[in-house]
Amino acid sequence: MSVKIFVPRDSAALAVGADEVAEAIVQQAASRGQAIELVRNGSRGMFWLEPMVEVVVGGERVAYGPVTPEDVANLFDAGFLAGKPHALALGPTEALPYLKNQERLTFARVGITDPLSLEDYQAHEGFAGLRAALSLSGADIVQQVLDSGLRGRGGAGFPAGIKWKTVMQASADQKYIVVNADEGDSGTFADRMVMEDDPYMLIEGMAIAGLAVGATRGYVYIRSEYPDAVSVMEEAVVRATAAGFLGKNLLGSGKAFDITIRKAAGSYVCGEETALLESLEGKRGIVRAKPPLPALVGLFGKPTVINNVLTLAAVPYILSRGPKAYADFGMGRSRGTLPFQLAGNIRHGGLVEKAFGVTARQLIEDFGGGTDSGRPLRAVQIGGPLCAYLPDALLDTPMDYEALAAKGGVLGHGGIVVFDDTVDMAEQARYAMEFCAIESCGKCTPCRIGSTRGMEVIERMKAKPAEAAPQGVLLRDLCSTMLNGSLCAMGGMTPYPVLSALDHFPEDFNLAAETHKAA
């Protein structure tokens, strides 16, 4: 009897040796004359356990991890194919608290299915949203997205339905759906996981968006640092087109939608929507002034929906289960769930999808198990390199766009990077300025030049404690210029990590705690 074994193909598993483990399993099975069926699934998102091998025993999946190639012979000896005990045994996968305590709507299939199997996808509710959308008018689809309360998951939190409505109402001979998959923020990997581990979900979301607004062409702009995501998405588009889920005649409806995968080229600022459009047009990724909005004058001058991967990935669920099912999760004006990403110095890093309203402390302590080094936590950066550093005292703030903003934080793309008490916050602030200097597109002077001046000021504060106070005033002044004088978030938000480090950790800048707010 052949035993079904799962070894993930997500790049976070590959980077810790999943291919070598899979190979060892195949070899051991062959040498023992044991028939197996090896499936390369996506990752469950528990990265400290990768490579995590699952075996189907009595219809249930049981997990072992982290497995090295050297463990494999030993696992066979111990009888892991029958789910027998072993030092690496984790028990039934679904019963692991890390997974059991999540609310996985978008990530419901991730880690369970073979990412490129259309059969697997459809056996797990795949394309139910698209089928539902095909029986609705564009306006009805837009209304469902509006009713779900879905907001843009790229960071700005703009209601997706309003964006779609604007594009729907625009008249043009060609409209576009563009997916922003330029996930450049450190601490985030949810977009990568969607593309590598459940690519048809993104394709389905794009096709639904196309039907809603009347767009027949879509582009996915994926960062070049994600070669696996690029190749999985390319293959998925080919297979989906061949099976009639994309192309000239979507599921026999007579409606068309085609997708082109485009690889970025290592420019962080291209994650900004207008710079991304410039890049897709074959130009330098330089930010455009708004208005006009991309919804009216977007790609190649045509009305364009540009959404983050997670925004479009949430859409199939909304269409198949109804907007209310999605909106029932969450708090305040933040409806639904957010796939949070626990990263940095954290014991149990990975993907945790929860309804809005969970606190950072719950995520970091209950799911994450605290710092990996075991040292006290000192700072947490939520949202990405352009977002604030928060001290331990603010970690009980609910994760909700408005609640976090009230505390000077930004939810961004839901990445949470944990630092222990060895971190030098002045160095982190200096790095924020350095990163801005490296990645600035150069259009706005405060961003292009202010970032380099900011680095110099912070270096002076660290080198000459006697000058720290007046230089601190200068730094705040510079930050205010960048905040107010930049077109996009690159220059406009780089001050957030800098100012939050100054506010919460003045001692690292050689400033006295009492005087740090004097400026």
Next chain:
Amino acid sequence: MIQPSVPEDNRRPDPVRRRNALNSMTTREAQAVEAALTRFQDEQGALLPLLHAVQDTLGYIPKNATSTIASAFNLSRAEVHGVITYYHHFRQTEPAQHKLAICQAEACQARGCRSLTEKAEAAVGCGLGQHTDDNRWELEAVYCLGLCASGPAVELDGKLYARITPERLESLIRKKELS
């Protein structure tokens, strides 16, 4: 209100300029550029895919390719040069034999990428953003490989490695040197 639109381009590709530019490249370079042009010339806005195709084949984009590409796309050489040099990924020099990219972003900083980078610099004998004199090694800073829960992360000759210790990185480097 003035609405920006895609300007109509009446310039014609210049076959003479293109042939001359192709002649100034090596045969291998010219073939790679021609193949990429054949594939992408008619696709709208396809300058980035074209440059990727050339670099994927050759490892770099030949300096002399600029005018060929410009005439094929009806762009000025300045525009093509601007695009090639704007994006960190594109390069105009041959890569070293081995390329090690070390993530320098926050999540990997929190897990010790700064000291890992120092060790790597000492092990291969050049600094970040540089290559060794014999062009056997080059070190590159990368800002996020999407392995933020299992840092520090590096990419060595196109393969990703996560949860990397200085010892493990040194042994990977030694293995490459022996190969």
